[in-house]
Amino acid sequence: MQLPPALRARLAAGPGTAEPLPVARDPTANAAPFRFAARPVRFPREHEFFEDGDVQRHLYLQDVLLQVADVPEKPRVPAFTCQVAGCCQVFDALDDYEHHYHTLHRNVCSFCKRAFPSGHLLDAHILEWHDSLFQILSERQDMYQCLVEGCTEKFKTSRDRKDHMVRTHLYPVDFRFDKPKKSRSPASPGAGTKASAEVQGNSGERSEGDAMEICTEPVVASPAPVGERRTCSHRDIDHRKKSQDTEKNSAGPREPLLPRRGVP
Amino acid sequence: MWSRRQGRLRPVVCGVEELRRRRREREAVLRKARREQQLVSKRLLRDDAPEEAGEGCVSAILGETEVQQLLRQAQRGTEEKRERALVSLRRGLQHPETQQTFIQLEGSMRTLVGLLTSNQAQLQLEAARCLHELSHSEQSTVAEACLPATSYLLTYLSSHSSDFIELCLYTLGNLIVESEAVRRQLLPQGIVPALAACIQSPHVAVLEALGFALSQLLQAKEAPEKIIPSILASTLPQHMLQLLQPGPKLNPGVAVEFAWCLHYIICSQVSNSLLIVHGALSTLGLLLLDMAEAVQRTEDTGLELLACPVLRCVSNLLTEAEMETVGGQMQLRDERVVAALFILLQFFFQKQPSLLPEGLWLLNNLTANSPSFCTSLLSLDLIEPLLQLLPVSNVVSVMVLTVLCNVAEKGPAYCQRLWPGPLLPALLQTLLFSDTEVVGQSLELLHLLFLYQPEAVQVFLQQSGLQALEKHHEEAQLQDRVYALQQTALQG
Numbered sequence: 072m073q074l075p076p077a078l079r080a081r082l083a084a085g086p087g088t089a090e091p092l093p094v095a096r097d098p099t100a101n102a103a104p105f106r107f108a109a110r111p112v113r114f115p116r117e118h119e120f121f122e123d124g125d126v127q128r129h130l131y132l133q134d135v136l137l138q139v140a141d142v143p144e145k146p147r148v149p150a151f152t153c154q155v156a157g158c159c160q161v162f163d164a165l166d167d168y169e170h171h172y173h174t175l176h177r178n179v180c181s182f183c184k185r186a187f188p189s190g191h192l193l194d195a196h197i198l199e200w201h202d203s204l205f206q207i208l209s210e211r212q213d214m215y216q217c218l219v220e221g222c223t224e225k226f227k228t229s230r231d232r233k234d235h236m237v238r239t240h241l242y243p244v245d246f247r248f249d250k251p252k253k254s255r256s257p258a259s260p261g262a263g264t265k266a267s268a269e270v271q272g273n274s275g276e277r278s279e280g281d282a283m284e285i286c287t288e289p290v291v292a293s294p295a296p297v298g299e300r301r302t303c304s305h306r307d308i309d310h311r312k313k314s315q316d317t318e319k320n321s322a323g324p325r326e327p328l329l330p331r332r333g334v335p
Numbered sequence: 336m337w338s339r340r341q342g343r344l345r346p347v348v349c350g351v352e353e354l355r356r357r358r359r360e361r362e363a364v365l366r367k368a369r370r371e372q373q374l375v376s377k378r379l380l381r382d383d384a385p386e387e388a389g390e391g392c393v394s395a396i397l398g399e400t401e402v403q404q405l406l407r408q409a410q411r412g413t414e415e416k417r418e419r420a421l422v423s424l425r426r427g428l429q430h431p432e433t434q435q436t437f438i439q440l441e442g443s444m445r446t447l448v449g450l451l452t453s454n455q456a457q458l459q460l461e462a463a464r465c466l467h468e469l470s471h472s473e474q475s476t477v478a479e480a481c482l483p484a485t486s487y488l489l490t491y492l493s494s495h496s497s498d499f500i501e502l503c504l505y506t507l508g509n510l511i512v513e514s515e516a517v518r519r520q521l522l523p524q525g526i527v528p529a530l531a532a533c534i535q536s537p538h539v540a541v542l543e544a545l546g547f548a549l550s551q552l553l554q555a556k557e558a559p560e561k562i563i564p565s566i567l568a569s570t571l572p573q574h575m576l577q578l579l580q581p582g583p584k585l586n587p588g589v590a591v592e593f594a595w596c597l598h599y600i601i602c603s604q605v606s607n608s609l610l611i612v613h614g615a616l617s618t619l620g621l622l623l624l625d626m627a628e629a630v631q632r633t634e635d636t637g638l639e640l641l642a643c644p645v646l647r648c649v650s651n652l653l654t655e656a657e658m659e660t661v662g663g664q665m666q667l668r669d670e671r672v673v674a675a676l677f678i679l680l681q682f683f684f685q686k687q688p689s690l691l692p693e694g695l696w697l698l699n700n701l702t703a704n705s706p707s708f709c710t711s712l713l714s715l716d717l718i719e720p721l722l723q724l725l726p727v728s729n730v731v732s733v734m735v736l737t738v739l740c741n742v743a744e745k746g747p748a749y750c751q752r753l754w755p756g757p758l759l760p761a762l763l764q765t766l767l768f769s770d771t772e773v774v775g776q777s778l779e780l781l782h783l784l785f786l787y788q789p790e791a792v793q794v795f796l797q798q799s800g801l802q803a804l805e806k807h808h809e810e811a812q813l814q815d816r817v818y819a820l821q822q823t824a825l826q827g
Contacts, residue, residue: 072684072723074677075716082627082674089670089714091706095746097786104815107779109741111700113654114647116559116602117372120696123689124643125374126365128595131640132376132547133361166498167457173495174456186454189493220493221528240523242486247452 192218192248199229200252218242218249375512375554378547379471380505381429397427399436406446409462414455421450421461428468431477437469438480448484456496463502470509478513485510485521492529497538504533504544511551518555522562526552531569534578539586542578546592553599563605572600572610576618581625587641590622594644601651611655619649620667627675630682639687642679646690646697653700670711673701677717684724691727695734702741709742713752718742722761729770736765736776743783750787758784759791759798766803771812778816785823792824800824 101108114120150163155176162168178193179186182201187193195216198205208214213225215232219240226232229251236242236249368374397405405427408420427433437443450462466488469481488503507526510517533545549571552562566572575593579585597615601607626642653667676698683690701708712718721739725732739758742749762784765777784791804821807813 072681072720074681074720078674078677078715078717079631081715082624082671082678084671086669086671088668089707089710091710092713092748092752093746094706095748096744097746100744100783100786104819105779105782107740107744107776107783109703109744111650111654111703112696113604113651114602114696115604116599119370120692121602121647122366122369124647124693125369126362127643127687127689128640129365129374129376130358130362131637132378170460170496170498171456174459174499175454177495188491189495191493192490219525219528220489220532221525240486240525241520242524243483246486247449248490 188248191220218246372556375551377471377473377509377512378505379509380467380502394426394429396430397424397433397436399440402427402433402437402440402443406440406443409450409458410446414457417455418457418461421458421465425461425465425468428465431472431474434469434472434474434477438477444480444483448487451484452487460499460502463499463506467502467506467509470506475513478510479517481506481510482517482520485517486524489521489524489526489529492533497536497541500533500536501538501540501544504541504548508544508548508551511548512554515555515557518552518557518562522565527562527565527569527571531571531574534571534574539589542586542589543592546578546589546596550592550595550599553596553603558599559603559605563600563603566600567606567609572613576610576613576615579618579622581622585625587637591641591644594641594648598644598647598651601648604651607652607655611652616649616652616667619645619652620669620672623649623675623679624671627678630678639683639690642683643690643693646679646693650693650697650700653697667701668707670708670715673698673708673711673717674715676701677715677720680724681720684727688727691724691731692734695724695731695738698738699734699741702738706745709745709749712738712742713749718753719757722757725761725765729768729773732765732768732770732773733776736773736780740776740780740783743780743787747787750784754784754788754791755794759794763795763798763800763803766800767806771810774807774810775813775816778813778820781820782816782823785820796824 146165147163148165150161151168152158153160153162153168153171153176155172158176160171162171174188175186177186178188178190180193180196180201182197185196187196195218199215205214209227213227215226215229217224217226217232217235217240219236219242222240224235224239226235229249233244233246233249233251236246237244242249365374402424405420405424409417409424411417428437447462447465450458451466453459453462466481466484469477472478485507488507491503492500494500507521511521530545530549533541536542536545549566552558553566555562575596578593579590579597597610597619601610622645626638626645630638649667676694680691680694680698683694702712712721718739721735724735739753743753762777762781765773768774768777781795785795801821801824804817804824808817808821810817
């Protein structure tokens with residue numbers, strides 16, 4: 072298929088719209104028996120017109136990544152130790168360290184040293200476990216926020232919230248990241264089975280020996296890379312600041328406090 | 336994306352002929368599945384290090400006792416020992432037999448979930464890999480056994496370890512296509528908001544995995560009613576379009592996934608005006624230009640994987656009624672789009688002829704109601720290249736002729752540029768085809784040509800046009816038009 076040489080030049084040049092030639096239709100143009108009518112065509116999802124392209128797409132999905140060979144070795148570096156106080160793990164690959172850091176050190180509660188998968192969960196944990204004002208306010212209004220991202224429901228008690236998560240969001244009854252504050256024992260009743268689900272803290276890294284916990288409060292996705300960049304030490308500072316502020320602002324009911332993201 | 340793929344493909348150990356045969360077989364299976372509307376594919380991320388393969392032992396199928404033992408070992412002892420137990424389990428789980436054994440063992444999934452949520456990073460990762468193997472199974476019982484883990488997989492989408500998130504996403508993507516039952520759990524568990532939060536990740540691997548998972552969700556049968564509305568209501572559309580903007584940051588692998596996502600949304604006809612308002616047409620138009628430039632630069636980039644869904648999106652969007660009312664920059668008017676399309680058509684002609692109809696579909700939708708684009712076709716000398724496509728197939732011929740009718744029906748000013756020229760000889764050829772639709776469309780075009788450019792009639796007669804017409808005078812679908820044209824020719 073030969074294209075006119077000027078075509079590439081046209082593509083490279085600036086945008087433009089052709090001045091249309093004058094349109095002048097004769098009414099007999101689509102008189103019977105002729106029936107042509109210029110019209111845009113739309114194809115719905117399952118139309119057979121899409122068969123070829125769809126098949127190509129799925130061949131791609133199935134071809135690629137299915138067989139792996141000669142995966143490039145992880146780049147190794149001279150062994151180094153994790154710099155977080157109290158952690159003595161040694162690494163020789165940056166990927167491993169990244170995962171270790173994000174899993175264990177990134178969202179850590181400065182009070183009880185529990186680690187959380189995300190900033191939201193840490194925020195909620197701090198609120199519910201370590202904030203006395205939260206306790207006071209929760210006597211008067213619904214403060215326990217649903218843990219599911221995007222759900223804005225709030226509840227009077229942590230138990231009510233759990234019920235909501237189980238009923239509405241189909242979360243497991245023993246969701247590992249929703250342990251009520253008082254209970255120190257594993258919440259899951261299934262410990263009797265042979266293959267026990269609870270991981271006891273053999274590593275000795277965590278004083279409570281509990282798995283990571285999730286706090287309340289995954290709010291609707293904020294535009295927020297701010298949250299993402301916090302480190303645990305920043306979290307410490309944040310929390311202390313917040314306590315001071317809450318003392319100042321304790322007059323009157325307010326919206327549940329969010330951990331400070333910056334000084335007003 | 337492309338180089339990453341090549342790094343992970345198996346080196347060719349069997350002959351090229353064998354590879355072709357396997358591919359043809361697989362294609363046949365996919366075609367059948369598509370016709371039954373059962374086209375689903377899972378993805379498997381398997382990162383076995385070379386030395387494991389070098390040991391010479393293919394991983395063995397594990398029996399019940401062995402699985403139990405490995406699960407026990409994974410729960411106690413040093414982190415290293417526990418990790419090794421999980422690695423052995425994971426390798427065993429590559430076999431469907433082991434998968435069955437695993438899911439039938441009481442408490443096994445519970446244990447695995449416990450390890451997934453443990454406070455030890457490497458154990459988490461290995462447990463997630465085990466889960467991933469299970470999710471890839473073709474047997475629904477195995478995949479559905481993973482359901483207890485989904486709330487955690489979703490929770491981890493807002494964590495920070497990109498490798499882990501990627502794994503969770505591919506696992507979710509596999510589970511999503513398993514059954515409507517799985518999706519009925521994932522939706523209330525908040526998969527859409529979780530994806531909307533995760534799409535802000537800067538990691539390319541995460542984005543590609545997310546696109547894949549989302550495309551799986553969008554292919555569900557119930558998607559138009561139950562899934563697409565909440566996706567359109569989220570911030571996902573804006574982010575998707577951002578990831579499709581051409582420029583130095585465009586990653587082809589990521590773009591392919593989100594282009595397919597957009598296609599599934601758009602062809603479901605739920606609320607395309609929303610996408611237009613977000614600038615979908617101009618983004619996709621610019622992407623078309625970008626692809627046409629890319630095609631000229633590099634040889635074999637797999638660009639057709641991206642071109643296909645983009646063409647479909649633009650073609651379908653152009654049919655929206657809003658097009659008439661929406662403001663200037665939301666519409667597509669730039670004639671460079673026509674130039675880009677032809678460059679892509681040429682690329683398809685050489686590399687992937689099965690995509691020619693899709694490209695021509697776009698050309699039809701561009702030209703049908705647009706005197707401006709029809710004028711561009713003429714002024715950029717694209718009629719002759721278009722005619723060169725006529726012999727490809729009947730489907731392509733019909734579409735080429737339809738586009739030419741789009742031009743011709745706009746009146747004498749347009750037909751004057753169509754004749755004299757290569758059009759009439761081409762039409763005399765297509766009249767000799769046996770396919771009724773091709774001939775029918777040729778008759779329509781002839782009619783318009785005769786109407787607006789009567790001088791063509793004489794030449795038609797001189798070139799044995801009447802005999803060509805006569806061939807079809809018995810064909811029910813063509814008779815009336817054949818007769819009418821014969822009359823016109825004889826009177827003219």
